[in-house]
Amino acid sequence: MFKEWWNSLSESLIAAGALVRFLFRLLINSPRAFLRMDLIVQQTYNSGALSLVIIMLSGLFVGMVLGLQGYQLLQRFGSEEALGTAAAIGLVKELGPVVTALLFAGRAGTALTSELGLMKATDQLSAMEMMAVDPIRRVVVPRFLGGVIAMPLLAAIFSMVGLYGAQLVGVQIMGVDSGSFWSQMRASVGIVDISEGIVKSCVFGIACSAIAVYQGYYAAPTAEGVGRATTSTVVTSAVVVLFLDYLITAAFL
């Protein structure tokens, strides 16, 4: 019993260590990848532009719910005008980066993992090595960088659309004064809040992309292995994102 626990604990420690080493390997290979800009553009398109619809839809609904809930709560204190501040800070600092990262892991991360896993299962990566092409440099790093570039932009779009949704519900439906909504927001949201959101989304982008390509690259080369790798991409990404979110929030306080 105890030995099993110890084994699973050391297994996960080994996995974490391997992931960090893999991340360093990606980062070392990253500068040279910019020589093949077309590959990065293609992967930015795959991870970013194709995730745009789900990100914008989710952002709109999250913002609208925030507008409704925030209005209901603030109304009790007779300060509905603070809705703009509440929505903006909630979206820019927390919901934008975190929800985008979770959606990103589900939409783009799984695609990366299964693509790489299938490439491995069909021996495409080994074939590249045979031709003296480094698969890390040719296949993995562009996918990683595409995700890293896409994630902060997606988070910013999410926050913007969410703010529009909150404004839609708060101002257009619930009747909060639009001047108070925006002016109180402008008075109390600072550049620090925005940069916290940007830092978070960049870190989450690195984490989610690294986990996705790691899981794909080291997937067991079977149908079952690829499936399991895809699942663990979502699970690991979610846990790591929420954990990092706490760390960054604490660091910014």
Added chain:
Amino acid sequence: MQKSRTLNLGTGLFVLLGFAALFFLTTQTTSRGISFGNAPHFDVTARFDNIGDLKVGAPVSISGVAVGRVNKIEYDSKVYKAVVSLRLDAKYNQIPSDSDASIFTQGLLGGKFVGLSPGGAETFLKDKDQIDQTQSAIVLENLIGQFVANFAKGSPNASSVDSTTAHTPHVMEKTK
């Protein structure tokens, strides 16, 4: 080749949209704002002894209806007053020129706004006019101070307390 062109276009649009969103967040949600476009309007000024935490962009209302916004807040060091510029919608051009301006609070935790109450003059407010009758923001600390001072004077009955809180903020002051 055609495929890679549309791919580049899609990526370019995505990146553009992303940076537009970042630009929107940094300029439109923070105090380093840039405002776009304006409906027809006219500006009047009002001088207050104390504006509390009135902010640029706060609404200006008559009878609870928003008719404009606070456009600019400055301090006039000659007369020691805050000069608040009110940008009123051009369609409300029939506000009597002797109307008075007061600073009120929205709700318990809400921000401040400027309330206008119409006077009886035949002439109307025009661009660059000044509102003479103003009433400052109610500063809670001052009210409590007065309350405590009255209490210490030895008349702690309900009526004197009532008169303090009821009358202090309503003292109209004539500018200059």
